[in-house]
Amino acid sequence: MENEWIDKSPFTAYKGKTKNVDRFYLNKEELANIAGKEFLSERLKQVRDVFIFCCFTGLAYVDVFKLKQENIRKGIDGDRWIFTNRQKTKTRSSVPLLSTAVEIVDRYATNKVCLNKGLLLPVPSNQKMNEYLKEIADLCGIEKKLTSHIARHTFATTVTLLNGVPIESVSKMLGHTNIRTTQHYAKILDIKVSEDMAVLKKKLAMI
Template identity: 55%
Template sequence: MQFFKRIVIIAKNNGWITADPFANYKIRIKKVGRGYLTQQEIYIIMKKKFSTERLERVRDIFIFSCFTGLAYIDVKNLCKSNIRTSFDEKLWIMGKGEKTGVNFNIPLLDIPKQILDKYDSTLPDDKVLPVLSNQKMNGYLKEIGVICGIDKELTFHLARHTFATFTLTKGVSIESVSKMLEHTNINIIMRCHEDKLNLRGGLISSLDENQSYDNE
């Protein structure tokens, strides 16, 4: 609707129309809650034993995104050179978003590190994860959701929202979370995750602590 209002303004300024049909119309933005996975749902997916390697790999990459917040294309492009030791002497994921062009700096937690270790030195071109095409990934994620009994559509968007919930409930500032998700406007994450800001200490806040990614 905002797009059409801009068109009308241009048309009026150029004399193509004489009156603004939206003059007395006020746009109201409805807040919509974004889905995310709970601690139990993540645990179920993490520990599920799959009969095929393709599902296991897609699951690993999805869980990696849940704990890093990286978009599909950024996970696909991730190389060893993006894993660096930062000022705190800990490993971080550093790079620039393919679509946003915004730099990201994300601490490498234990579970995603275990996933990287699992595929270490097994891939060409310095890549760190065996990422398939977006279409195949989404198709296999749907299959994984059914197998695991998760009544939510598993997507990389869901993984990113899960990461936002994870970090916000851990007490990470909304400014830091916004930067890790490559948002240039803090209002974006505030609108999407306003209901999570008071959940600190709950849900999936302790999932990465003292957890093993061993699902053999």
């Protein structure tokens, strides 16, 4: 049309369709089960730690894979934060480190592999990560398909939204460019709706 080769766009009447995808996440019991599990294998311990770190930071695999010590800096509150740019959207992501994430960072501060490569954590390839996560799920008796991305979903739901963190803050930490992307997580939290309505019932009962 711009070159005047055609008079009108053949896509004028086309309407794209979107498909809602179920986002699986771990509940707090499943999360605690994995975090507290004792593994004999060092590789499973490391993969579990990387996975739990993602659960408490919301970072996607590709972002945690390239994390370096310099990405950890003092935030506005004086505590340690992660400052990075999301690989997928190129947006800035700033996440305060929760105590669980801090423990994992400190655990690998003197790890030889991390020191040699200049990385924050010993993150394997995505294929190996998901392969070992399947093994971890079997050992922990978890039927959900564990992947590196389910950790990000767990951060958005179980760790933050279900604990009352405003959706705007969750969206900023996840590095979403549009809050509607974050709202997909809020839609699946029936338990949060139940808790919110329980609070409302108590308030109405006092009137």
